[in-house]
Amino acid sequence: MKKWKISLLAIIVISSCQPQTKTPRPEFALAIHGGAGSIKPGQFSPVEEKEFADKLEEALKVGYKILENGGTSLECVEKVVNVLEDSPLFNAGKGAVFTNAGTNELDAAIMDGKTLNAGTVAGIKRVKNPITLARLVMMESPHVMMIGDGAEKFGEMNRVEFVDPEYFYTERRWESLQKILEREKLSLLDNDNDYDNDNDYKFGTVGCVALDKDGNLAAATSTGGMTNKRWGRVGDVPIIGAGTYADNNTCAISATGHGEYFIRNVVAYQISSLIEHARLSLEAAADSVVMRKLVKQNGSGGVIAIDKFGNISMPFNSEGMFRGSFKAGEEPVVAMFAN
Amino acid sequence: MKKWKISLLAIIVISSCQPQTKTPRPEFALAIHGGAGSIKPGQFSPVEEKEFADKLEEALKVGYKILENGGTSLECVEKVVNVLEDSPLFNAGKGAVFTNAGTNELDAAIMDGKTLNAGTVAGIKRVKNPITLARLVMMESPHVMMIGDGAEKFGEMNRVEFVDPEYFYTERRWESLQKILEREKLSLLDNDNDYDNDNDYKFGTVGCVALDKDGNLAAATSTGGMTNKRWGRVGDVPIIGAGTYADNNTCAISATGHGEYFIRNVVAYQISSLIEHARLSLEAAADSVVMRKLVKQNGSGGVIAIDKFGNISMPFNSEGMFRGSFKAGEEPVVAMFAN
Numbered sequence: 001m002k003k004w005k006i007s008l009l010a011i012i013v014i015s016s017c018q019p020q021t022k023t024p025r026p027e028f029a030l031a032i033h034g035g036a037g038s039i040k041p042g043q044f045s046p047v048e049e050k051e052f053a054d055k056l057e058e059a060l061k062v063g064y065k066i067l068e069n070g071g072t073s074l075e076c077v078e079k080v081v082n083v084l085e086d087s088p089l090f091n092a093g094k095g096a097v098f099t100n101a102g103t104n105e106l107d108a109a110i111m112d113g114k115t116l117n118a119g120t121v122a123g124i125k126r127v128k129n130p131i132t133l134a135r136l137v138m139m140e141s142p143h144v145m146m147i148g149d150g151a152e153k154f155g156e157m158n159r160v161e162f163v164d165p166e167y168f169y170t171e172r173r174w175e176s177l178q179k180i181l182e183r184e185k186l187s188l189l190d191n192d193n194d195y196d197n198d199n200d201y202k203f204g205t206v207g208c209v210a211l212d213k214d215g216n217l218a219a220a221t222s223t224g225g226m227t228n229k230r231w232g233r234v235g236d237v238p239i240i241g242a243g244t245y246a247d248n249n250t251c252a253i254s255a256t257g258h259g260e261y262f263i264r265n266v267v268a269y270q271i272s273s274l275i276e277h278a279r280l281s282l283e284a285a286a287d288s289v290v291m292r293k294l295v296k297q298n299g300s301g302g303v304i305a306i307d308k309f310g311n312i313s314m315p316f317n318s319e320g321m322f323r324g325s326f327k328a329g330e331e332p333v334v335a336m337f338a339n
Numbered sequence: 340m341k342k343w344k345i346s347l348l349a350i351i352v353i354s355s356c357q358p359q360t361k362t363p364r365p366e367f368a369l370a371i372h373g374g375a376g377s378i379k380p381g382q383f384s385p386v387e388e389k390e391f392a393d394k395l396e397e398a399l400k401v402g403y404k405i406l407e408n409g410g411t412s413l414e415c416v417e418k419v420v421n422v423l424e425d426s427p428l429f430n431a432g433k434g435a436v437f438t439n440a441g442t443n444e445l446d447a448a449i450m451d452g453k454t455l456n457a458g459t460v461a462g463i464k465r466v467k468n469p470i471t472l473a474r475l476v477m478m479e480s481p482h483v484m485m486i487g488d489g490a491e492k493f494g495e496m497n498r499v500e501f502v503d504p505e506y507f508y509t510e511r512r513w514e515s516l517q518k519i520l521e522r523e524k525l526s527l528l529d530n531d532n533d534y535d536n537d538n539d540y541k542f543g544t545v546g547c548v549a550l551d552k553d554g555n556l557a558a559a560t561s562t563g564g565m566t567n568k569r570w571g572r573v574g575d576v577p578i579i580g581a582g583t584y585a586d587n588n589t590c591a592i593s594a595t596g597h598g599e600y601f602i603r604n605v606v607a608y609q610i611s612s613l614i615e616h617a618r619l620s621l622e623a624a625a626d627s628v629v630m631r632k633l634v635k636q637n638g639s640g641g642v643i644a645i646d647k648f649g650n651i652s653m654p655f656n657s658e659g660m661f662r663g664s665f666k667a668g669e670e671p672v673v674a675m676f677a678n
Contacts, residue, residue: 116603116636122573123486143572144602147462148487150571232489233482234461241580241605263483264455266580266608273609277616297455 026310027328028067030210032059032080034090036256036302037204039320039336049336052089052322056334059083060326063210068328073210073252074112074135077220081108081131084206085222088170090322091204093129096168096224098177104168106224107238108134113217113246120238123148128161131222134238136160145238173227180228205237207254209246209306217252217308219244219268226259235259241269248308250275251282257301257318261294271305282307283315290315365649366667367406369549371398371419373429375595375641376543378659378675388675391428391661395673398422399665402549407667412549412591413451413474416559420447420470423545424561427509429661430543432468435507435563437516443507445563446577447473452556452585459577462487467500470561473577475499484577512566519567544576546593548585548645556591556647558583558607565598574598580608587647589614590621596640596657600633610644621646622654629654 034056044052063080067073085093096104108130109120119138122145124130136158137146146154155162205223212218221244223237236243236259243259245268246252253268262268267289274285286305294301295317302316304323312325316338324334373395383391402419406412424432435443447469448459458477461484463469475497476485485493494501546560560583562576575582575598582598584607585591592607601607606628613624625644633640634656641655643662651664655677663673 118603123489141570142599143570144599145573145578147571147573150462150569154570230489231480231482231493232486234484234486239484239578239580240602241578241608245605260481260483263579264457266584266605269580269605269608270612273612273616277612 026330028211028213029306029310029312029325029327030060030063030067030076030080030208031304031306031312031314031325032056032063032084032206032208032323033254033256033302033304033314034084034206034322035204036300036316036318036321038318039322041337052336053334055084055087055089056322056324057332059208060324060332060334063208064326064332067210067212070213072214073212073216073218074110076210076212077208077218078110078131078135080208080210081206081220081222082129085129085131088172090206091224092206092222094168095170095173095204097173097204097227099225100181100228100230102177104165104224105229105232106130106222107234108220108222109238109240109244110134110138110220111218111240111244111246111252112138113219113248113252116247118144118240118244120145120240120244121147121151122234122238123232124151125165126152126162127155128163128167131220133160134220144240168224176227184228205256207244207256207304209252209254209304211252211306211308211310215248215308217246217248217306219246219252219254221254221256236262236267239263241266243268245269245272247272251285251305251307253303253305255301255303256321257316258299261297261299262301265289265293265297265299267294267303271303275307282311283313286313286315291317365669367550367552368645368649368651368664368666369399369402369406369415369419369547370643370645370651370653370664371395371402371423371545371547371662372593372595372641372643372653373423373545373661374543375639375655375657375660377657378661380676391675392673394423394426394428395661395663396671398547399663399671399673402547403665403671406549406551409552411553412551412555412557413449415549415551416547416557417449417470417474419547419549420545420559420561421468424468424470427511429545430563431545431561433507434509434512434543436512436543436566438564439520439567439569441516443504443563444568444571445469445561446573447559447561448577448579448583449473449477449559450557450579450583450585450591451477452558452587452591455586457483457579457583459484459579459583460486460490461573461577462571463490464504465491465501466494467502467506470559472499473559483579507563515566523567544595546583546595546643548591548593548643550591550645550647550649554587554647556585556587556645558585558591558593560593560595575601575606578602580605582607584608584611586611590624590644590646592642592644594640594642595660596633597638600636600638601640604628604632604636604638606633606642610642614646621650622652625652625654630656
């Protein structure tokens with residue numbers, strides 16, 4: 001009787017330490033985000049809510065089709081992020097927020113879980129799709145990270161699509177900047193917390209993670225950064241391990257939120273390492289970092305995560321996160337508020 | 340008898356999983372590096388070898404004095420790196436290598452293990468001590484990373500010391516660039532491996548890790564990057580988690596080597612996470628990443644590491660690494676070749 005109890009306990013303890021596959025592994029799957037922040041019911045009109053939902057679903061379907069046709073997870077995450085970059089709804093590509101100087105400076109990163117190869121760019125001003133430039137850095141150079149004019153020179157050599165900086169102008173983002181500049185003038189914004197409480201200030205970022213039919217994972221993230229950013233500030237997005245990470249042995253992660261906290265906590269890789277070294281499940285690992293470690297530090301934001309079994313986890317500690325997932329043989333799911 | 344054997348086995352298994360403190364914890368300690376690479380006996384004249392050893396010892400003594408007088412590990416790592424930056428011997432500050440365009444673009448990072456606060460800069464052209472600018476980013480801004488002109492503007496506001504770009508000129512580094520450009524013209528350098536085999540190409544970087552009397556850890560790294568770099572390439576140094584990491588709960592790390600591999604493997608944080616999550620000792624964790632994981636990928640380089648017990652580990656998989664350590668009450672130790 002006693003032996004029986006001990007054996008049962010042992011099984012429970014051991015199984016709680018093992019990565020769990022809750023449902024049969026889907027043939028392929030992807031998840032996306034369009035930024036985390038103060039996203040609450042009633043904040044957007046029904047028409048606006050539908051616009052967000054439609055664009056997220058469109059992006060999911062683009063990725064699904066690529067994976068269904070046998071495309072790689074790398075191809076999938078790039079093309080899905082392209083859809084979100086080309087939409088003025090999100091803070092990446094066309095909808096990027098403005099810097100203090102009234103310019104747009106874009107960052108992006110992509111990583112291949114099969115090879116651990118990665119490409120990232122920061123401070124990009126004239127490239128239409130920064131994620132495509134990041135993929136070129138990964139594929140066509142021996143380097144991982146390129147910044148500023150140098151990165152754009154590399155883009156020219158590799159015939160990436162350029163746009164006039166005017167392309168990134170949207171009235172909504174311009175007004176956000178004017179509002180913040182006005183508050184700064186009145187000295188209403190004088191510390192970090194004030195920025196934290198500002199809705200538009202760190203709203204945005206887009207990302208995609210995917211598992212393809214061959215079992216390869218990939219992650220991609222693209223952003224315009226923070227409204228009113230200055231001094232060439234770079235957030236977590238182009239930092240491999242912070243905002244973006246992918247490893248076939250563990251998971252693929254794309255993050256969104258208050259970048260400084262995501263850098264200091266090496267959020268994306270920390271989730272991967274909790275799976276690899278502490279043998280947590282994807283959900284437990286992502287929750288441990290996003291819902292506990294970051295919350296303790298007031299580091300707001302969230303992640304999308306997919307593991308090698310096709311499990312998807314999308315925890316966020318902010319009020320909402322634009323997000324969606326689509327598994328082989330299922331229907332696409334999109335959401336923006338807390339459950 | 341059987342029970343006795345099982346108990347012994349259990350003790351061995353459990354103790355092998357626990358962080359080990361081999362020697363009594365020193366009151367304070369520090370370690371430094373001046374770059375890893377193809378550093379072999381006979382490569383330098385006895386006079387040159389003495390120059391390197393003297394400068395490393397001088398830097399160690401500067402750090403030791405700060406810690407002995409009750410200074411913080413943060414103060415220590417900055418000031419020690421300043422000494423190495425000001426020397427033309429190492430690829431950081433005054434001795435920085437040249438980019439393809441014949442300019443110098445410097446990167447640096449600093450991290451405080453007590454708070455997880457960090458500051459990093461990349462693409463710096465006119466600041467004498469990039470590590471000091473990185474510390475200002477950490478202390479005087481809400482941000483972690485700043486790049487290029489923006490970072491220098493922030494430096495101006497915070498009265499960091501500027502120099503004419505000419506300051507970074509050294510004949511030795513200029514000749515290294517000319518040699519590589521000549522080989523490029525002759526198409527002798529046409530792939531990544533050729534660069535890997537070039538001695539001067541990725542030679543250098545300086546760093547310091549320290550434990551102070553209050554038990555606080557800190558890490559700092561500064562570099563001129565790779566000779567002949569282009570396209571605004573950024574290596575692992577200013578990437579928190581890759582080339583630099585510090586957490587009072589685990590260890591402080593500063594890395595040197597082929598940066599792209601250090602970014603993809605999140606080397607500095609991976610060592611920290613192996614201590615935290617897999618409960619390895621500092622030495623086992625650092626060896627696991629530098630001597631196994633990186634070796635498998637041909638990612639050459641090394642790290643200096645110190646844990647909260649004052650243990651120091653300095654593994655490298657290249658032929659040599661300029662390095663040194665100094666523990667409270669002991670003599671300074673410097674070395675450059677493999678043991």
